[in-house]
Structures are given as C-alpha cells and as structure tokens.
Amino acid sequence: MNHLLEIKDLNVIFHIFGADVQAVRGISLQLNKGETLAIVGESGSGKSVTSKAVMGLIPNPPGEIATGEILFEGRDLVKYSKKQMQKVRGKEISMIFQDPMTALNPTMKIGKQIMEGLIKHQSLSKHDAKKRAIELLQLVGIPNPEKRVDEYPHQFSGGMRQRVVIAIALACNPKILIADEPTTALDVTIQAQILDLMRDLQEKTGTAIILITHDLGVVANLAQRVAVMYGGKIVETGTLDEIFYNPKHPYTWGLLSSMPKLHAKTDKLLAIPGTPPDLSNPPKGCPFAPRCPHAMKVCTEHMPAYTELSATQKAACWLLDERAPKVDPPTTIGVGGES
Amino acid sequence: MTAKSNAEVTKELFVPAYLSDTESEKISGKSVSAWKDALRRFLTNKGAMLSMIILTVIILLALIGPHIFGYDIDNQDVSRANLPPKIEGLTWLPAFSGYENGVDIYKEKNISKNYWFGTDQFGRDLWTRTWKGTQISLIIALIATLADVLIGVVYGGVSGYFGGAVDNALQRILEVIAGIPSLVWIILLILIMQPGLITITIAILATSWLSMARIVRGEMLKLKNQEFVLASRTLGAGDGRIIFKHLIPNSLGMIIINTMFSVPNAIFFEAFLSFIGLGIRQPQASLGSLINDGYQMLQIHPYQTLYPGIIISLLLICFNIMGDGLRDAFDPKLRR
Amino acid sequence: MIRYILKRVGYMIVTFYVVITLTFLAMKMLPGTPFKFANRLSPEQLNQLKHYYGLDQPIPIQYLHYLWNFIHGNLGGSFQYGMQPVTEFLFQRFPISLQLGFESMIFGTVLGIFLGIVSGIYRGRFLDWGTVTLAVVFISIPSFIFAAILQYFFSVQIRIFPVIGWSGPMTHVLPVVSIGVGVMATIARFMRTEMVEVLNQDYIVTAQAKGLSTNAVIFRHAIRNAMIPIVTVIGPLTSAVVTGSLVIENIFAIPGIGSQFVDAIVTNDYPMIMGTTELYAGLFIVTILIVDVLYGVIDPRIRVSGGKSI
Numbered sequence: 005m006n007h008l009l010e011i012k013d014l015n016v017i018f019h020i021f022g023a024d025v026q027a028v029r030g031i032s033l034q035l036n037k038g039e040t041l042a043i044v045g046e047s048g049s050g051k052s053v054t055s056k057a058v059m060g061l062i063p064n065p066p067g068e069i070a071t072g073e074i075l076f077e078g079r080d081l082v083k084y085s086k087k088q089m090q091k092v093r094g095k096e097i098s099m100i101f102q103d104p105m106t107a108l109n110p111t112m113k114i115g116k117q118i119m120e121g122l123i124k125h126q127s128l129s130k131h132d133a134k135k136r137a138i139e140l141l142q143l144v145g146i147p148n149p150e151k152r153v154d155e156y157p158h159q160f161s162g163g164m165r166q167r168v169v170i171a172i173a174l175a176c177n178p179k180i181l182i183a184d185e186p187t188t189a190l191d192v193t194i195q196a197q198i199l200d201l202m203r204d205l206q207e208k209t210g211t212a213i214i215l216i217t218h219d220l221g222v223v224a225n226l227a228q229r230v231a232v233m234y235g236g237k238i239v240e241t242g243t244l245d246e247i248f249y250n251p252k253h254p255y256t257w258g259l260l261s262s263m264p265k266l267h268a269k270t271d272k273l274l275a276i277p278g279t280p281p282d283l284s285n286p287p288k289g290c291p292f293a294p295r296c297p298h299a300m301k302v303c304t305e306h307m308p309a310y311t312e313l314s315a316t317q318k319a320a321c322w323l324l325d326e327r328a329p330k331v332d333p334p335t336t337i338g339v340g341g342e343s
Numbered sequence: 344m345t346a347k348s349n350a351e352v353t354k355e356l357f358v359p360a361y362l363s364d365t366e367s368e369k370i371s372g373k374s375v376s377a378w379k380d381a382l383r384r385f386l387t388n389k390g391a392m393l394s395m396i397i398l399t400v401i402i403l404l405a406l407i408g409p410h411i412f413g414y415d416i417d418n419q420d421v422s423r424a425n426l427p428p429k430i431e432g433l434t435w436l437p438a439f440s441g442y443e444n445g446v447d448i449y450k451e452k453n454i455s456k457n458y459w460f461g462t463d464q465f466g467r468d469l470w471t472r473t474w475k476g477t478q479i480s481l482i483i484a485l486i487a488t489l490a491d492v493l494i495g496v497v498y499g500g501v502s503g504y505f506g507g508a509v510d511n512a513l514q515r516i517l518e519v520i521a522g523i524p525s526l527v528w529i530i531l532l533i534l535i536m537q538p539g540l541i542t543i544t545i546a547i548l549a550t551s552w553l554s555m556a557r558i559v560r561g562e563m564l565k566l567k568n569q570e571f572v573l574a575s576r577t578l579g580a581g582d583g584r585i586i587f588k589h590l591i592p593n594s595l596g597m598i599i600i601n602t603m604f605s606v607p608n609a610i611f612f613e614a615f616l617s618f619i620g621l622g623i624r625q626p627q628a629s630l631g632s633l634i635n636d637g638y639q640m641l642q643i644h645p646y647q648t649l650y651p652g653i654i655i656s657l658l659l660i661c662f663n664i665m666g667d668g669l670r671d672a673f674d675p676k677l678r679r
Numbered sequence: 680m681i682r683y684i685l686k687r688v689g690y691m692i693v694t695f696y697v698v699i700t701l702t703f704l705a706m707k708m709l710p711g712t713p714f715k716f717a718n719r720l721s722p723e724q725l726n727q728l729k730h731y732y733g734l735d736q737p738i739p740i741q742y743l744h745y746l747w748n749f750i751h752g753n754l755g756g757s758f759q760y761g762m763q764p765v766t767e768f769l770f771q772r773f774p775i776s777l778q779l780g781f782e783s784m785i786f787g788t789v790l791g792i793f794l795g796i797v798s799g800i801y802r803g804r805f806l807d808w809g810t811v812t813l814a815v816v817f818i819s820i821p822s823f824i825f826a827a828i829l830q831y832f833f834s835v836q837i838r839i840f841p842v843i844g845w846s847g848p849m850t851h852v853l854p855v856v857s858i859g860v861g862v863m864a865t866i867a868r869f870m871r872t873e874m875v876e877v878l879n880q881d882y883i884v885t886a887q888a889k890g891l892s893t894n895a896v897i898f899r900h901a902i903r904n905a906m907i908p909i910v911t912v913i914g915p916l917t918s919a920v921v922t923g924s925l926v927i928e929n930i931f932a933i934p935g936i937g938s939q940f941v942d943a944i945v946t947n948d949y950p951m952i953m954g955t956t957e958l959y960a961g962l963f964i965v966t967i968l969i970v971d972v973l974y975g976v977i978d979p980r981i982r983v984s985g986g987k988s989i
C-alpha cells in the first residue's frame with residue numbers, strides 16, 4: 005500500500021438551487037510514483053471535480069467533499085487546513101488546465117506568474133526566481149526566454165501559453181502533475197508538441213501524472229493505466245492494454261467504438277446516443293443503464309458492484325455477474341493492430 | 344458485491360430491459376424553455392416581488408388618491424395653510440398626529456377635517472397634489488419609455504441588421520449624440536420649447552433611446568448570422584419578416600431589461616427638471632415640483648417634502664430592483 | 680496607440696463642433712431672443728449685443744461670426760450681470776465646481792471600490808446582501824432628496840454641519856456626501872460584478888493551484904483585473920456628477936457654475952446658458968477621451984496591441 009496518492013471512496017456534492025448535485029460518487033483510485041494515470045469519460049462525468057478535490061480547490065460554497073479520503077504519501081489531504089493545503093498546492097501537487105487562453109492572468113507578466121510559486125515555496129529571492137523562470141521557459145521550449153519573461157500572456161500563442169502553464173506547474177518539481185484536458189483547446193499539430201513535451205518532462209523529472217481527457221488517442225500515447233468515469237463513478241479501470249484490448253464495461257466499449265481511429269485526433273468522438281444522467285437526481289441503479297444497449301432489469305434497480313478481473317483491472321457491470329447472459333464486445337472497437 | 348444487495352438481486356432480473364426513447368429522455372432531465380426559466384427565476388426573487396407589490400400600490404393610489412377627498416389640484420384656502428398630516432385613528436403616530444412642535448395645529452386653526460399628508464402654504468391638500476404628481480411622473484415614464492423602445496429598437500435594429508455603410512453612418516451619428524451629456528441636450532430642448540409635460544417628455548426621449556439602440560444593435564449583430572435566421576432567409580423570408588419574427592422576439596429579454604432601467608431614468612429626469620424649475624409649472628404638480636415647493640419650507644414644515652420624497656424614492660428604488668431582478672432572471676450567468 | 684488617440688481626438692473635435700453649432704441653432708430658435716429681454720438692457724448694451732451676434736447680417740454670416748468669437752474665447756456677455764463677459768464668470772466659478780466634483784468622485788470611488796471588493800469576495804453572504812441593497816437605494820434616491828435629508832438632520836436638527844456655504848472643510852462634507860453616495864453606489868455595484876466575474880476566471884484557479892494564499896490571490900490577481908474596467912464608468916459618472924452638482928450647488932449655495940447655470944436658466948440669461956452648456960459638453964468629451972486613453976495605458980492587452988481591440 006505504498007501509493008503516492010490514494011483516493012478512497014470520495015464523494016463530492018454541489019449544493020445549488022436547493023438541489024444536491026452529486027458530481028463525484030464514491031470514487032477510489034491509486035497513483036504510483038512516476039506513472040501516468042488517465043481518467044477518461046464524457047463531459048460532466050466528474051473528472052475535473054475529482055482533480056479539483058485532490059487540489060483542495062472545490063469552490064465552497066457551493067461544493068463540498070462530503071466523505072472520503074485523499075491520501076497523499078499516507079496523509080489525508082481532506083483533513084488539511086487551508087494553510088497546510090497551500091503548502092501542498094504547487095509544491096507537491098500541481099495542475100495544468102484545459103484552456104491556456106484563460107489560464108494566465110492577462111495583466112501580469114509571464115515571468116512574474118512563474119516566479120510567484122517559486123518565491124512562495126522555495127523562498128527564492130526575486131532575482132533567483134527570475135533566473136529560474138527563464139530556465140523553466142527554456143525547459144518548456146520557449147525560444148528567447150530572457151526577453152519573453154517580461155511579456156504579457158496575450159503576446160503568446162495558444163500553444164506557447166500552454167507551455168507557460170506547464171512551466172508554472174513544474175516550477176517547484178511537484179510529485180504529482182494533474183493535467184486537465186491539456187490539449188483539448190489546441191489545434192492538432194500543437195497538441196502533439198505539447199504531449200511530446202509532457203512525456204519528455206516526465207522522463208526528466210519523474211513526476212507522476214494524472215491525465216484527464218476525452219481523447220483516447222492521447223491516452224494511448226501517454227498513459228500506463230486508465231480509469232473510465234461515467235456519471236460521477238469509475239465504471240472500469242485497468243492498465244492501458246486491458247482497457248484497450250480487453251474492455252469489459254459497455255460504456256468503455258462505447259467509448260472505444262466511437263473512437264474513429266487511434267491517431268485521428270478529434271473532439272467529437274463520444275457519439276454514444278443519449279445524454280449523461282442528471283447528477284442532482286442520479287438513478288439508483290447503473291448510471292449507464294438508460295443508454296446501455298445491454299441493459300437488463302437488474303441494471304435500473306441495483307447498483308452493480310466491482311468485479312475484479314485481474315490484479316489491475318476491475319469493472320462495475322451486471323454483465324459480469326454469472327447469472328447474466330453472455331455478451332460479446334462489439335466488433336467495432338477500433339483498436340486492433342495499431343498502436 | 345455486498346451480501347445484502349445479492350439477496351435482492353434475483354435471477355429473473357437478468358433479462359434485457361428496453362427503455363423507450365421517451366423514457367430515456369425523461370431520465371436525462373426535462374428541458375424548461377428559456378422564458379419559463381427566466382419567469383420562474385424572476386418570481387422567486389423576493390426583492391423584485393416586493394417591489395412589484397409596492398409599485399402596484401403606488402399606481403393604484405395615484406389613480407384613486409386624488410379623488411378621495413374631492414379636492415382639486417389647485418383648491419387654495421389660506422385658512423387651512425401649512426397643516427401637518429393628520430389621520431384619524433393613527434394620531435398616536437407622531438407623523439400623523441396633527442401636532443407640530445407639540446402644538447395641535449388643527450385645534451388651533453379650528454379645523455375638523457383631516458389632511459392625510461397635510462397642506463401646503465396655500466392650503467392645498469397635499470394628499471391630492473402628491474398623487475396627482477405621481478400620476479405625472481408615471482405618465483412621463485410611460486410615454487418616454489414607449490417611445491424610447493420604439494426609436495431605440497428601430498434605430499438599433501436597422502443599424503445592426505443592415506450593417507455595412509448604414510451601420511457605420513448610424514453609429515457615427517449615435518456616437519456624436521452620446522458624446523454630449525444628456526443633461527445638456529435636455530436643457531437645450533427645454534429652452535427652445537416651453538416648459539411643461541410635453542417638452543419634458545420630448546427632452547427625456549431625445550437621449551434615453553441611445554442605450555436601447557446600442558443594445559438592440561449588439562443583439563442584432565449577434566443573432567443575424569445564427570442558423571435559424573439563415574434558414575428562414577433561405578426559405579425566402581424578407582428583411583421585415585426576419586427582423587420582426589426572429590430577431591426582435593429573440594432580443595426581447597434584453598429589450599425588457601433595458602426598458603426597466605430607462606423608466607426610473609425618465610422619472611428621475613422629470614423630477615430633477617421640475618426641482619430646478621424647468622419642469623411642470625404651477626399650479627400643476629409633479630413629484631419633483633412638490634419636493635421643490637416643500638424644500639423652501641424644509642426647516643419649518645419638513646412633512647411637505649417628506650411624502651413626495653418618499654414616493655419618488657420608492658418608485659425609483661422599486662423600478663431599479665425590478666430591473667435588476669429581470670436582468671438576473673434573463674442572464675443566469677450573473678445570478679447568485 | 681498613437682493612431683487610436685488621434686482618431687479619438689478627431690471624434691472629439693467633431694462632437695464638440697456639433698455642440699457649438701447646436702447651441703447656436705438653439706439660440707436662433709429661441710422665441711424672440713435675445714431682444715425678448717431688451718427692456719432689461721441699456722441702449723449701449725443692446726448695441727453691443729447686436730454687434731456681438733452680428734444680428735443685422737444673414738444667419739450663415741452670423742454663424743461664422745459666432746464661431747470666430749468662440750475660437751477667440753469670446754462667449755458674449757451675461758444678461759443678468761450687465762453684459763460682463765461670460766468667460767470671466769466661468770473662469771471664476773469653474774474651479775469651485777471642479778473641486779466639488781473631484782472630492783465627490785474621490786469619496787465615492789474609494790468607498791465604492793472598497794465596498795465592491797468586499798461584496799464580491801463575500802458574495803452571497805450577509806455583507807454582500809447589505810452592500811447590494813444599499814447600492815440600489817443610493818443609486819435610486821436622487822441626490823437632491825438625499826441632500827435635503829442630510830441637511831435636515833445634520834444641519835437643522837443636530838447642527839453639526841453648516842446649512843449652506845463653501846468656506847471651510849466642514850462646509851464640504853454634506854455636499855460631497857450628497858453627490859458622492861451615488862458615485863459610491865454605482866462603483867460598488869460595478870466593482871462587485873467585476874470582482875465576481877474575475878474570481879470565476881481560470882487564472883484565479885491557476886493562482887490558487889500555485890499554492891498562493893487567499894490574500895495573495897485576491898490582492899495580486901483579482902483586484903487589479905477587476906479594477907481596470909472601473910475606468911469605463913468614469914465617463915457616465917462625470918455626467919451624473921455634473922447633473923448632481925447643478926442642484927447640490929443650489930441647495931448648499933455653493934458659488935460654482937452649477938448654481939450659476941440654474942440661475943441663468945431661471946432668469947433666461949442665454950449667453951450664460953450657452954457658455955455653461957459648452958463648458959459642460961467640453962468637460963464631458965475630454966473626460967471620455969482621457970478615460971479611453973487611460974484604459975489603453977493601464978490594460979496591457981490594449982496597450983500592446985495598439986488599441987486594435989477596441
């Protein structure tokens with residue numbers, strides 16, 4: 005049980021308009037040193053909320069962590085005070101965001117935005133922090149960093165800004181980097197560059213990465229393990245190979261078959277008919293039941309429990325019960341051969 | 344799998360369940376139309392609802408108030424001048440006791456009738472005059488707003504819809520007009536015309552449509568290239584039809600919100616002009632001119648300013664709160 | 680940026696020219712003026728008047744005449760005060776109004792920004808609710824009613840502040856507060872909205888994710904960004920402050936151009952009305968220009984891109 009990060013039975017609730025939105029419902033995950041874990045799932049499945057919970061950044065009100073533990077090196081971050089959490093953020097765990105166009109303060113110089121964390125966590129002097137900022141810009145591949153530290157975000161292109169965001173996140177050599185859809189807002193060629201950069205940096209620094217994405221192509225590129233989320237729950241988790249070659253959950257099947265081709269990167273791949281469940285009033289059975297082509301009566305009535313399929317793979321689906329009819333994964337799953 | 348759930352899960356449940364389309368839709372939540380949603384939000388806004396009630400009461404009183412005692416707006420009688428407010432049954436309230444500085448003025452002047460808001464220096468019944476004045480304020484607000492909506496919507500609509508050179512020209516004109524403070528416009532107009540109800544209305548009109556024109560133009564620019572408009576155009580709809588059938592109905596939210604804000608503006612300007620002596624002339628009264636009259640007496644008979652002052656403040660506050668409420672209702676981004 | 684400023688200055692000149700022309704036309708359209716009040720003037724004054732307006736000439740010539748006079752700072756003479764030059768009055772009284780305006784503006788802006796920030800940070804709590812409610816009330820109540828209330832309680836009842844006048848610091852309090860609360864309320868509301876909006880921005884989350892303290896996030900990242908757009912309300916506020924000063928100067932007998940203007944209107948002192956109108960318009964136009972340029976200077980997004988984004 006020596007995980008770098010272990011989430012146990014996490015529940016996050018947002019109280020809005022008298023309704024309680026159960027954005028995350030009993031998630032458990034582990035992350036080991038230096039590995040990359042991908043969390044995939046369609047919009048609204050609770051991926052970002054999970055990562056914000058780890059960062060201690062659930063806006064409160066309206067949100068709160070109702071129950072659960074987030075163990076970082078054995079210590080429960082949920083119990084941390086605001087002050088203690090500030091020492092973790094940016095230093096031990098940091099985060100990069102989806103939209104580089106809005107993730108940087110438009111009226112503060114790039115250099116200063118990188119330096120802030122350094123000054124706070126490593127007590128560097130202004131001068132040293134600036135030197136380090138220039139190094140970091142160099143590291144993330146920004147040409148002419150001495151000059152560019154003194155520029156403002158709007159003088160940078162989208163890809164360049166995402167590099168800056170990565171530089172900010174890596175400034176204090178964190179042990180965990182959470183990347184929430186780091187390439188979604190970028191165009192295809194830039195996406196590839198940013199992914200390459202992240203892989204490079206991970207090799208150099210040994211940082212563990214939680215990669216959140218819609219894009220299974222990105223997952224295949226970067227991750228060793230995958231967790232598939234649906235309706236605020238993890239419906240299946242396993243190693244990259246297990247999820248891609250031996251998926252057991254119908255939602256994972258749906259995800260994989262809606263992926264046109266492994267390396268064709270497109271946003272619009274989640275073409276599973278229907279809409280995700282209303283998390284303010286979640287169904288009492290399997291959240292995927294209304295859209296599941298294999299749904300059985302039991303699915304709408306009872307929540308399926310996890311079935312351990314191997315030491316590393318488990319899935320929550322009634323099809324895995326011995327009483328269930330045998331169903332084969334669709335042949336449309338477009339993974340075969342490649343990769 | 345816990346033992347408990349296992350007990351309930353029987354073999355018969357493992358049969359395919361086909362959910363119909365309607366059912367799957369029901370599960371994924373019903374869609375409330377934007378208008379209904381806005382209305383619901385507005386109706387649950389306590390401040391806006393309270394304002395609406397207060398406004399209704401004021402409007403009703405403005406309609407019936409002047410007829411209660413049968414006085415005219417200019418019924419002068421010096422024998423009953425400067426009487427403080429007195430309401431039978433409320434005399435235990437200092438404000439309605441008929442006493443001033445510890446003296447029962449009604450007894451002193453031997454007057455048996457009650458004047459609910461008191462009388463002014465000519466002995467005119469202030470209750471009657473105040474509600475008459477409220478009528479004036481409301482009428483001006485109404486006319487100014489109606490015309491404001493018409494001019495502003497048409498100007499902005501034409502500018503935004505046709506775009507190009509038309510838009511450019513209209514925008515330059517608008518920029519110049521807006522470059523001059525509305526007070527200056529209003530005073531220039533009032534100098535040319537004789538002070539009075541119509542002049543004030545025109546003067547307020549001359550400037551208040553500007554913001555409406557801007558907003559409607561912005562909406563037009565935003566809407567005119569959206570799919571449903573393009574679709575309608577492909578089907579051969581003319582400009583007029585597109586503007587009135589599609590664009591204006593879709594900008595209605597913004598138009599209503601902006602109207603709600605131009606009403607208090609019109610009321611304020613009328614009061615302001617009447618207060619500095621450019622508005623309604625004697626013996627006519629508006630809330631502004633009543634406050635002005637009363638203001639001369641502020642140190643001796645503060646009640647003469649008090650009631651018109653309270654009513655105009657309530658009018659302005661309530662309209663503004665309702666405007667805020669509508670804006671929040673239509674623009675959920677700003678709610679909470 | 681330079682090109683942008685030049686363009687704005689161009690608009691400004693056009694607008695001002697329109698104002699001058701309009702005042703001229705208004706003058707021409709006045710019923711029976713300026714001789715409507717001829718009985719109040721001596722024969723030489725009448726002659727002077729005739730000469731000033733070139734009344735014996737056709738209207739286009741009169742117009743050029745008027746422009747010529749205007750460019751040379753000659754706004755004519757006041758009817759009320761025996762044809763003394765209007766400019767003299769304006770020069771004498773404008774500084775007082777300017778001071779009143781500035782003091783009100785500063786009072787309102789400082790308090791408003793503070794309230795707006797607090798309200799935005801504590802959004803949804805009682806403090807926020809109180810500020811928002813207070814702001815609506817202060818925006819709604821006309822300054823002259825507010826002034827009457829203040830005067831009645833603080834000057835007539837408890838006699839802390841003088842009823843009227845403009846001599847020592849004590850005399851400034853009530854007029855400045857009367858005009859300033861409206862400014863305060865407007866700015867507080869605006870600042871609150873901006874603050875709420877900025878606090879919802881992604882870069883605030885980035886700042887929090889760096890591990891900065893709440894104070895650092897608010898002071899270094901939120902407030903600065905929220906405050907920049909405040910500059911844009913200064914234009915409309917100037918206009919509101921001018922409107923307010925008209926009545927407030929009258930109520931408190933402050934010898935500024937506002938009270939002079941109201942006097943002029945009531946006594947039909949047309950040259951004075953025209954001159955003051957032009958001064959107000961000029962003031963407003965220049966304010967808008969300054970605000971525009973200032974906005975470009977303090978917001979690096981506009982500054983660097985050369986004002987393209989406007």
Ligand SMILES: Nc1ncnc2c1ncn2[C@@H]1O[C@H](COP(=O)(O)OP(=O)(O)OP(=O)(O)O)[C@@H](O)[C@H]1O
Nearest residue numbers: 018025027046047048049050051052053054063283
């Ligand atoms: N600040 C918030 N206030 C209220 N509800 C929230 C908030 N943040 C998230 N939620 C709710 O939590 C649920 C999960 O949102 P989350 O952002 O985690 O989805 P996601 O999986 O990251 O989706 P996406 O792929 O679109 O980023 C959503 O239904 C959303 O309504």
Ligand code: SF4
Nearest residue numbers: 290293296303321322
């Ligand atoms: S539990 Fe039932 S509804 Fe859910 S995924 Fe499995 S088969 Fe489909």
Ligand SMILES: [Mg+2]
Nearest residue numbers: 051052053184
């Ligand atoms: Mg997300």
